[in-house]
Amino acid sequence: MKRKAMYRLMATRREMLYVHDVFDHAMMLVETEGEPIEYQVGVAGEFVSxxxxxxxxxxxxxxxxxxxxxxxxxxxxICSSFEGHRDGTTKLTTGTWKIYKGMGKLATITGSGTFTVKQGEKEREYIMDIDGDYEL
Structure with a gap:
């Protein structure tokens, strides 16, 4: 089953350390919370968090x-892992995601797809578009 969704993400915590091997090399750990802008309700019901x-x-x-x-x-x-690349010039992050665990009515779900994240209008806000294929 093909699915598309759009989420608003808000950075709730950010820790950054500079590596100091080359100018402006930094490593960050960022926590975000999100809410759907567009999504389809599936077999597991309404979005919670x-x-x-x-x-x-x-x-x-x-x-x-x-x-x-x-x-x-x-x-x-759904528990998913993802990896991608951020372009500092366009400020777009693109990549792939894959489900590694489902729970409840989604216990047998498998799936993967792509994502794009862009800066939102507010500080610490990001907009993420995801596309993918799921199977239950």
Whole structure:
């Protein structure tokens, strides 16, 4: 089953350390919470919450991202891992995600897809578009 969704993400915590090997090389750990802007209600019911923890390794704003997301619905949850790349010039992050665990009505779910994250209008706000294929 093909699915698309759009989420508003808010950075709730950010820790950053500079590496000091080259100018502006930093590593960050960022926690975000999200809410849907557009999504389809599925077999697990209404959206409840979304939380992700992301590791960034950037030089001048460009670099790798990877992390984990847990999305909770009224009757189940999905745990996903993701990895991608942020372009410091365009400020777009693109990558892939994959479900590694389902719970409740989503216990047997498998799936993967792609995502794009762009800066939102507010400080600490990001907009994420996801596309993917799921199977129950």
């Amino acid at each position: 979304r939380r992700s923890v992301t590791f960034h390794d950037r030089i001048r704003g460009t670099g790798k991202v990877s992390g984990y997301t847990i999305t909770n619905f009224r009757e189940g949850a």
